[in-house]
Amino acid sequence: MSQLDAVTSHHGGGLPANADVVVVGAGITGASIAHHLARRGVSVVVIEQSRHHAAGATGRSGGMVRAYDPDPVTGELALPSLAAYRDAGCWASGRAPLHAVGAVTADHPVQGSALREAAGQINGALSASAHVVADQDEVAGIRLAGGVALVEPEAGWVDPAEVTADWLAQARVDGAVVCHGIRVRQVEARGRRPMVVTDAGTVSAGAVVAAVGPWASDPVPGLRPASPVRSRSIQVSIVERRPPAPPHATFVDLRTGLYAKPVGSDRTLLGMPHLLWDSPVDSPPEPAHAQATVAALTVHFPWLTTATQLSTVRGADAYVSPGGQAPGLLSGTGVPHVWCVRGWNGGGVKTAPEAGRRAAEACLADAFSDIA
Incomplete structure (x- = not known):
């Protein structure tokens, strides 16, 4: 089995009981976040409801990447992201x-x-x-x-599924656990830690970040973003x-x-x-x-x-949602230490390398901010 094929080998069992950060969603942005966190020595668990990665918007994206975007927020992230896509290292x-x-x-x-x-x-x-x-x-x-x-x-352009697989492979080499075929049922606060309740067990986390794309429009309890999607x-x-x-x-x-x-x-x-x-x-x-x-x-x-x-x-x-306040990179959910990645209006692939890096830094700071 190749390193890239290995990202789809974990189906179900062996869900860890604890993690510094739980990433919900194994699309391109979730994979980028997990990669950057694991590279920094953080214990990461990625939970994906489908049996394979990039199963949602990522796998159906055109994958076009360029530095320019009329939205300055997107353009700021797209510029270094294009540089990363060009860098074989x-x-x-x-x-x-x-x-x-x-x-x-x-x-x-x-x-x-x-x-x-x-x-x-x-x-x-x-x-x-x-x-x-x-x-x-x-x-x-x-x-x-x-x-x-x-x-x-x-x-x-890039192949979004290929990019996602590469980042998940790197995350696993750096110690992350990537779980497919597991559905998150709810996220709740227990004491000072968020608890991720799934159909395969419960994970106690320092922080949780949901990168679920259009599924954020109908979130599970505890993952509802502050700005409706x-x-x-x-x-x-x-x-x-x-x-x-x-x-x-x-x-x-x-x-x-x-x-x-x-x-x-x-x-x-x-x-x-x-x-x-x-x-x-x-x-x-x-x-x-x-x-x-x-x-x-x-x-x-x-x-x-x-x-x-x-x-x-x-x-x-x-x-x-029209009329809603445009969120920053991460939007609160009402549960302490639980975040949702902003909706990208179709620009997730173009911004994923830099968005993942910045989101990882924010999660890293949050996961240890007040956890004993």
């Missing part, structure tokens, strides 16, 4: 997971100066070659259909890219929300906002939306008129 596999196909972010012309400022910041931090193009019909295999675009040649549907399709269709960078159009990324040498993932709130995470795909997605993206990829649609995947992302 950060990964148990010994290679960087980033597929550096480039990234193109399109926006309205009025945003040109903001994009140029962002390009300067990216280049200063990463010694990169980000730049802005305007009045150009096509860049990196993508028709721009007007507007301006920030081009990041050093960005691209809603789930919003996502749906992506994979199409076959046949010659003479050119290779292309990852693409996000901030004007419309359309996005696309290459998947290997002959396939492309396509996405379009799917504005359905609070639908079940495992709802079946909608063929009409898949067809509308292909039609909408044809203006940017004319070869889609003859492309074969191969598959469609439905999932969900976590969002702060």
